[in-house]
Amino acid sequence: MNPLRTRRATVAVAAAVVLSFTSAGFAHGAAGGVLRDDGGKITIGIKFDQPGIGLKTPDGKYTGFDVDVATYVAKQLGHDPKDIEWKEAKSADRETLLQRGDVDFIAASYSITPKRMEKVDFAGPYLLAHQDVLIRADDNSIKKPSDLNNKKLCSVTGSTSAQNVKTKIAPNAQLQEYGGYSECLTGLENGVIDAITTDDSILAGYASQPEFKGKFKLGGFKLSNENYGIGVQKGSELKAKINKALEKMVADGSWQAAVDKNFGPAGYKNEPAPKIGVVVQ
Structure with missing residues (x-):
């Protein structure tokens, strides 16, 4: 067997594998913790009809506590607010959206439960x-x-x-x-x-x-x-990264500011910020 021909074949195969991974791996959603690489965009699932939590207003803006948390987390992951594509995540659709890779993560009043943890992973909790x-x-x-x-x-x-x-x-x-x-x-x-x-x-x-x-x-x-968590695909590396972002949000006062902004007008008596990884039964 010609050694030079063998080496060339090996290089060609390796290049094809790299090209295949690059074109496919970065196009899908959160699987393996790989974010979309299409111009810095990130897709986040939220509720569109929950005032104070996640609301799409008639003029096309997005407001609420989950929106503020998700925006902060996205920034810590390297994405400006303009990079965010918001996608509606109805209660019945959340696991499917994550499993299909339609979103990178979900912050949608998403309570952490054992049944849901069989299908997806959760960062947080970030609100009790x-x-x-x-x-x-x-x-x-x-x-x-x-x-x-x-x-x-x-x-x-x-x-x-x-x-x-x-x-x-x-x-x-x-x-x-x-x-x-x-x-x-x-x-x-x-x-x-x-x-x-x-x-x-x-x-x-x-x-x-x-x-x-x-x-x-x-x-x-x-x-x-109800322990609100941020949903990610099962096994995603995003879980650890989002947890770090949430810890920073609490530490620098941004978490409390978001609570006061979104719940203060209703006189809502919120619990203190929960400890990351600790689910209150």
Whole structure:
């Protein structure tokens, strides 16, 4: 066998492998922790319909606590705000978006649970919320969790909130699952729904909107602990990088500033910043 021909063949094969990895590896999403390399862009999943958490405004802007956290994290990963492509991550779609590589990471009121950890990894937690209910301001029939029995209780498809209530607190509650919390809110306002259940941070965001001032109130029930994490693909190196970014956000005061900015107007009493890697049961 000609040694020179062998060496040339080896170099050609190696070059082809490198070219294949470069064209394919950097085009997909977060698998293996590799971000997209298309002009510095990064794709982040957030909620589009949760005031105070993740909201796409009529003029095309994005606001909320999760948006601020995600923007900070992206900057620590080397991406300016203009590099961010925001993608809607509905509750029922979050694992699929990550597994397909449609997004690099998700910050969308995404509670860390054992079932979800079988499919994706989580950085964080970065916020400890509690499940609560939102009811009409003039409704005096729901004063304690068990009063939800025989009431029409709304949550969104894919959320664990309503199931928690029916399984553990009010087995006779009538569950209504809608595509988004804004739909639940319309039902509550019109009297079709008696209560909405999800995290207190999300409910406080809705209750604080100017158009709903005085119409709704929080039940004040701490029905569960919800540890918000940032979802990444299983095995992604991004998890460690995002954790470092979150630790820095807390240390330099940016985390508390984001809490005050997004939840302060509603008088939301937030928990202190959680320790990274510590999930409160």
